[in-house]
Amino acid sequence: MSIYSVTFDGTDLSTLSGVDLYNHDTNKLPTRQININKIARKDLSIVTSAEYVSKEITVYLDVCSSTRAGTEATLASIKGYITKPNGLLVISQGGNDIEYTATMNEFSVSWLGPQAVVTIVFIASTPIGKQSTSVLLNSLPNITTSTTSQALTVTGSAVAYPVITVSITTVTGATNKSIILENRLIGQGITVTRTWANLDVLVVDSLNLTATVNGGAVDFTGVFPQFDVGAGQLNYTDNFTTRNVALTSYYQPRLV
Secondary structure, eight states: OOOSOEEETTEEGGGSTTEEEEEEEOOSOOEEEEEEEEOTTSSOEEEEEEEEEEEEEEEEEEEEOSSHHHHHHHHHHHHHHHOOTTEEEEEEETTEEEEEEEEEEEEEEEEETTEEEEEEEEEESSOSEEESSOEEEEEEEEEOSSEEEEEEEEOSSSOBOOEEEEEEEEEESOTTEEEEEEETTTTEEEEEEEOOOTTOEEEEETTTTEEEETTEEOOOEEOOOOBOSEEEEEEEEEOOSEEEEEEEEEEOOEEO
16 A cells, blocks of 8 residues: 655556555755866865756655556556656655656666566656645734834745735825835845835745736846745835735745
8 A cells, every 4th residue: 555645747656556655765965066166376166056956756666466467567557657758746745745847767677476666766857846835934914114024934945935915905105116025134125116006916926036016017126035944034115105015925845
């Protein structure tokens, strides 16, 4: 009986008849591309970039039927499900589903009578997996001052890219004025300047690098805010005369 779930391109391998998905390994660190430059007139160098490139994810199956021919037929079906390049790989891990874009790279089989012990190695081109569901990062339901901030905590093992929503209930003195959203600890933020009105909704998506008001793209300046794992602080600032604003942000925890 399968105790883990692995889905590729919509097919859950753990639910296939005759398949026991008994283990998977997502804990290997991704491959890194490291650039090292020599410091002039010094007997040392410095790492100028260290980017994650790809990640191996290994899945272990037992496949069995009453005959070897039946098992081979099941193996053929499994191969058919996982041959697509750049498919969505979803791994059940720690009680959550973690998503990768991946390609099957190895498929090895050893036999014990009619039973096949199978090892599948996927190469994830998105080496940092993200949780399938979003979780609340912070919430400020009634902002009535020109600046406010709130502490937050990022889980997972990689930087978080939140989707921040600012909903304006009422506003005055908002012609050609700005809303600023920033990571307070490092001063990294985005500014949207326009004429604001009651019921406007600003959405800043730091993962997909978009800023919209009422569903339409808007100009902005600055850098989309992101937050390291652990404690952080999100800051809201405007230069309106008065305002009643609600702010919420969500993120998908990411795992190296």
